[in-house]
Amino acid sequence: MTVEDVQDQLSRRNNVIIAVSEGIRDKAGNYISASTAKTDQFGHSQLSGTGKCLEYLVKESINVKVRSIEINVLQRCAAHLSSRTDLDESFSLGSYAVSAAMEGKTGCMLTLHRESNHPYKVSIDTADIAAIANEAKSIPCEWINERGNDIKPALFEYMAPLIVGEPQIRYENGLPVYLSVKHLDTGI
Numbered sequence: 218m219t220v221e222d223v224q225d226q227l228s229r230r231n232n233v234i235i236a237v238s239e240g241i242r243d244k245a246g247n248y249i250s251a252s253t254a255k256t257d258q259f260g261h262s263q264l265s266g267t268g269k270c271l272e273y274l275v276k277e278s279i280n281v282k283v284r285s286i287e288i289n290v291l292q293r294c295a296a297h298l299s300s301r302t303d304l305d306e307s308f309s310l311g312s313y314a315v316s317a318a319m320e321g322k323t324g325c326m327l328t329l330h331r332e333s334n335h336p337y338k339v340s341i342d343t344a345d346i347a348a349i350a351n352e353a354k355s356i357p358c359e360w361i362n363e364r365g366n367d368i369k370p371a372l373f374e375y376m377a378p379l380i381v382g383e384p385q386i387r388y389e390n391g392l393p394v395y396l397s398v399k400h401l402d403t404g405i
Contacts, residue, residue: 218366220278301382313341337378
């Protein structure tokens with residue numbers, strides 16, 4: 218998305234919301250926020266500040282009110298917003314992990330393999346962690362439109378099953394109850 222794209226949207230709408238990954242890069246392949254990024258123990262850039270950087274760019278370029286919000290941990294912790302697909306796959310992955318551990322499998326991680334979109338179906342397997350660590354799996358470029366400012370139907374088709382289903386969450390004293398165990402004998 219360019220500043221011109223933002224101006225175009227603002228000519229047709231009162232507000233524009235732009236969702237952006239901390240991992241976006243400029244035309245030269247540099248991370249937008251890499252100038253201040255630190256690295257983790259694996260040498261990966263720890264990116265933050267992309268939203269703020271783009272906020273200033275838009276504000277200075279077209280002189281409009283702009284606000285950036287970094288969801289980050291809050292987004293990852295919002296279990297009450299998980300889809301039924303998220304919860305079902307999480308439970309299946311946990312069960313599979315226990316089985317794999319009981320079989321003595323180590324040095325591996327679990328993977329989900331998409332078998333079909335209609336109906337949505339995945340299978341779980343393990344993969345050698347050494348073959349996956351330090352690797353990134355990106356969305357295929359052909360799923361992004363030519364201008365780079367929107368998605369194509371193929372990406373929507375891929376993502377749509379991941380948000381299906383709204384779980385019923387029970388609350389007690391204002392807090393969500395995710396697991397209910399009536400009788401728990403820990404042996405302690």
